[in-house]
Amino acid sequence: MALHLYDTATRSTRAFVPLVPGEVSMYLCGATVQGRPHVGHLRAGLVFDVLTRWLRASGLRVTLCRNVTDIDDKILARAIEEGRPWWAVAAHYERAFTDAYTALGVLPPTIEPRATGHVTQMVQLMQRLIERGHAYAVDGDVYFDVRSFADYGALSGQRPDDMEPAADSEFTSRKHDPRDFALWKGSKPGEPSWPTPWGDGRPGWHLECSAMATAYLGSTFDIHGGGLDLRFPHHENELAQSRAAGDGFAQYWLHNAWVTQAGEKMSKSLGNTMVVDEVLQRVRGIELRWYLVSAHYRSNIEFSDDALAEAGAAFRRIEHFVLRASERVGADAVGDVPTAFAAALDDDLGTPAAVAVLHGLVTEGNALLAKGAAMDADAVRALLGGVRAGLAVLGCDPLAEPWSRQGGEAAEYHAAVDALVRAELAERQRARAERDFATADAIRARLADAGIQIEDTTDGPRWSLAREAE
RNA sequence: GGUGGAGUGGCCGAGAGGCGAGGCAAGGGACUGCAAAUCCCUCUACACGGGUUCAAAUCCCGUCUCCACCUCCA
Structure with missing residues (x-):
């Protein structure tokens, strides 16, 4: 199945057909840069x-335009x-x-x-x-004439006659109709302004x-x-x-749902503490x-620390497989996304089903790894490649940028710690061979205190940083 | 008043007429010196009341609860 997306304008899931074959234009x-970003933003x-990563993985060239609103009342x-x-x-x-x-691995637009x-x-x-x-100027303001545009309300399913009369403060008296909205706001003393044929002012939202x-995307875009x-x-x-001005504008309208907290919307005005930092x-x-x-x-998404911790645990299971498998068969094995994964994302970006596919692959892969030296390395490599390809689309491949820590100073620290820990582990193995478990366990406890966890695999001990939820 | 969503097991979270997504947690087993990790097995669902149907979590009607938008919001 080719990509289908839920289009708010038609309230239906439609096959996605770009205007220009092979290319996608997205806005x-x-x-609005007026406060610290929180999880909802x-x-x-x-x-x-x-979506961008998936479109690219599907072979399309994506032009993504993501604006910054750097002037408005709140700023x-x-x-x-x-x-x-x-x-x-x-x-x-x-x-x-x-x-x-950047901290969340969002690719730059x-x-x-x-x-x-x-x-x-x-x-x-x-x-x-x-x-x-379709618009008129009054005393330095410019308003859009809602009555002049027959389709007004079509996108959101509102009919102008049913709307609540806008309690829109100071501008109301100048509008032809209370539902008209400001394209341009005439300047007030002390406020920034730009010159226009209708007087100095600043942009409406x-x-x-x-x-x-x-x-950037043309009069009509995807x-x-x-x-x-x-x-x-x-x-x-x-x-x-845009339509009133004669532009075709967007062909598909996509809207993401909110992040709420305890049933409350995380809006800027609520000033809660779910700040990304x-x-x-x-x-x-x-x-x-x-x-x-x-x-x-x-x-x-009802944001909570418990749910976040659970998601972290689920992710670590997948990450653990990726790290262990790549140690065994190499970290260069990125394949194609599994068919079921592709089908899930093609169905209106069905990430939950896609995630379930990855979990299934990890279960298979873990079973193979458990066989130790007798494992089928090619099969592990294939599974690893599929998992990593899927993770890459989700932006969560631990071995890919920006998450991999293979370069620079971090790599040097890792090498230094690795040498020290290996020495400890060698000592522990010797103790175990002599059935001196008190010493072996003391070494394990010492490493644990340092935040290092040990797994005894069929290929010998393996160490990693402990990442339990706190 | 208008418009649009949602209610699923201990928890998170999918699905949208039949065959119980997945994860976390819990219990049992395997492996281990003991652990950890891993694998296998098990358990617990579709807000409520009607209806349609051979079959309803899914469709229809009604009820309850919650949420969003109606010119500040991502």
């Missing part, structure tokens, strides 16, 4: 990272709060997001455009909308994505992604303004990634 709504980046508010310029705030948190993406760098494109888009009668998506909450109003408005004090990045990636992207 993802990225961060990262989910969209992670989900679409897996301005934050700047006042922190007592520094808005651009310093935006730059600071943009770096924090970049660090968080093809392009990461900032809103403030694309005012020209926004002005052009507004001009087109005004010419076509929705305009930037339409302007940047079409600037996939537009983001969190479920963005469906309305953000994506509805993007779609309206803090979670990474407790678990490795690869384990956090596994936790977030092994759930289906359209299912809610």
Whole structure:
């Protein structure tokens, strides 16, 4: 089965057919850089990272555009709060997001455009909308005329007449209709502004994505992604303004579900502590990634430390196999993804089923490894290759970048520790051979105190860092 | 008021008319000097009430509970 994706616009799972054969253009709504990234923020980046990896593994060339919203009301508010310029705030948190993406192994997008760098494109888009009668300027603001666009509400399944009247503060009186949304906000004293034919001002929230998506991906492109909450109003408005301007815009709309905590949504306004930096004090990045990636992207994740620890344990089982097997048959054995794994991902990115496939392979592989010298090395190599190929698509291959620690100083430390531990293990083996188990166990306990765990395999002892959940 | 989701075993978490995903935990067995790791076996499910069907966790009707969106959100 070829790739099928659930398209929010049609509320159905559709076969994915790219506009240009062999190529995929994808736009993802990225961060509004006004605070420290938390686990919820990262989910969209992670989900679409897996999709990108899967598309590439399927032989497609992917252009991924993930924007940075570096000007908006909250950034301005934050700047006042922190007592520094808005651009310093935006730059600071943009770096924090970049660090968080990197810590979770999210591949960098093809392009990461900032809103403030694309005012020209926004002005052009507004001009087109005004010419076509879909937008109007009032006192330096520019609004989209919702009534002028018949399909408004189609993406999110809303009908304008059923919507709650917008309690939209100060702008309401200037709008032709309360549901009209701001494309451009006229400048107020002390706020940053850019010049336009309608006066100085700054971008409204929705305009930037339409302007940047079409600037980099063309007037019509394949996939537009983001969190479920963005469906309305953000994506509805993007779609309206772009289609009204004559662009085809996105062909598929994908939305990931939320990360919640104790039933509460982890939004910026709740100010909870699931900040990525803090979670990474407790678990490795690869384990956090596994936790977030092994759930289906359209299912809610109720974040808890217990669930995170369980996911970590499940991942370690797979990781353990990969490490042990590669020690036996070599670390260069990356194969093709197993057929069942491919089928799972082709079915709307069914990562849970894909993960189950990997667990099955690991069980098989462990059984082979348990045979020791009598094992079928080719069979192990084949299983290892399949497991690693699958892990690579999920971004969780422990032997691949960025998780492998084979290079640089870390490798030198590893070699040094390895030499010391091997000496200890040799001593322990000698004691065991002499049935001096008190000494043997004392050595094992000493290593355990140092955070090193021992396994007695058919090929002799093997050591690794202990990674029990705390 | 409008729109859309969800309720699965001790826990996490899939599936979407028949043949119980997977993991974690638990119990038993194998292996081990003892462990650890690993393998094998076992146990516990589909919110509630009706209905359709040879067959319902899955479809339909109703009820309850929870959640999301309706111009700040990933």
